[in-house]
Amino acid sequence: MAEEYYAVLEKQEQLPLAYQKKNQTSGSPAQEQTGKTVEVNGLDSSPRPGSGLSGSCATGQMASWEDQPPSKGSASGVSLTEGELIRRNVAQQVREHARSQGSVPRHWSRWAEDKLQPKVDWRKQLAAAIRFAAADTTGATDYSYCRPSRRHGQIGQGNVIFPSLRCPLPSVAVVADTSGSMSEKMLSQALAEIFGILRFLAHKEKIYVLAVDQTVEFCRRVFRPEQIQLTGGGGTDMRVGLEAAARLKPLPQLGIVITDGQTPWPDRPPQRMKVIVLLFGDGIAPDWANVIKIRA
Numbered sequence: 001m002a003e004e005y006y007a008v009l010e011k012q013e014q015l016p017l018a019y020q021k022k023n024q025t026s027g028s029p030a031q032e033q034t035g036k037t038v039e040v041n042g043l044d045s046s047p048r049p050g051s052g053l054s055g056s057c058a059t060g061q062m063a064s065w066e067d068q069p070p071s072k073g074s075a076s077g078v079s080l081t082e083g084e085l086i087r088r089n090v091a092q093q094v095r096e097h098a099r100s101q102g103s104v105p106r107h108w109s110r111w112a113e114d115k116l117q118p119k120v121d122w123r124k125q126l127a128a129a130i131r132f133a134a135a136d137t138t139g140a141t142d143y144s145y146c147r148p149s150r151r152h153g154q155i156g157q158g159n160v161i162f163p164s165l166r167c168p169l170p171s172v173a174v175v176a177d178t179s180g181s182m183s184e185k186m187l188s189q190a191l192a193e194i195f196g197i198l199r200f201l202a203h204k205e206k207i208y209v210l211a212v213d214q215t216v217e218f219c220r221r222v223f224r225p226e227q228i229q230l231t232g233g234g235g236t237d238m239r240v241g242l243e244a245a246a247r248l249k250p251l252p253q254l255g256i257v258i259t260d261g262q263t264p265w266p267d268r269p270p271q272r273m274k275v276i277v278l279l280f281g282d283g284i285a286p287d288w289a290n291v292i293k294i295r296a
Contacts, residue, residue, distance in 0.1 A: 178232025
């Protein structure tokens with residue numbers, strides 16, 4: 001029991017550092033516990049089986065036949081980076097074996113999933129992605145005569161009217177997957193995420209919400225969460241949703257797709273539209289999109 005081990009270890013702490021092993025009569029050489037390396041028959045070689053000698057795993061002291069840690073320079077060892085690569089390789093094999101044969105213990109599967117997909121606060125990741133995409137489209141980026149420049153009458157150009165730099169208001173399209181493969185829990189979580197997007201962006205962006213299964217069931221510019229209707233329940237085709245978003249006027253600069261990934265995708269991203277995919281489970285998402293996995 002653990003208490004017995006503790007009592008024995010406590011006694012060992014009270015023993016002197018130098019003592020002789022009691023098996024000298026059986027022919028095993030003495031081992032001096034002085035905190036220094038111990039030679040075996042004067043040679044730096046591994047002890048013979050049955051010699052009674054133990055290494056640092058048993059005694060806590062480094063023996064002469066053992067390699068020093070990599071930091072001491074006596075052995076190359078495995079660096080931290082190499083160790084992490086080895087662990088990820090093992091985790092990948094564990095996950096593949098679990099998916100193909102299903103005979104891997106559950107705690108090994110959990111370790112492999114945590115190693116290959118570290119848990120990240122995906123809500124913070126989503127907020128950062130939206131903030132970056134929205135900021136990338138804002139700024140004084142275009143000239144407009146709707147509001148003439150206030151400086152044109154001050155630079156002696158007579159009746160010439162100069163345009164002013166304007167910041168076009170970016171628009172956002174949220175495409176929600178409402179197909180039959182989306183469970184009630186997924187739909188409620190998708191609705192909660194749309195609420196969060198509205199709170200985050202509604203004060204400065206135009207928000208359009210599209211409910212899509214195989215067709216566009218709902219498409220409307222929304223200002224309040226109660227205006228949203230997540231209707232649908234048929235098959236799944238997010239290509240239809242992205243095509244509908246690309247036809248909106250003005251063209252959305254940012255498209256956010258909320259789906260379980262059980263859908264075909266376009267081969268290419270929509271032109272002049274950044275796409276963020278909020279993905280439930282282990283579904284498939286296109287390589288050209290910024291994918292954020294939603295964990296329950």
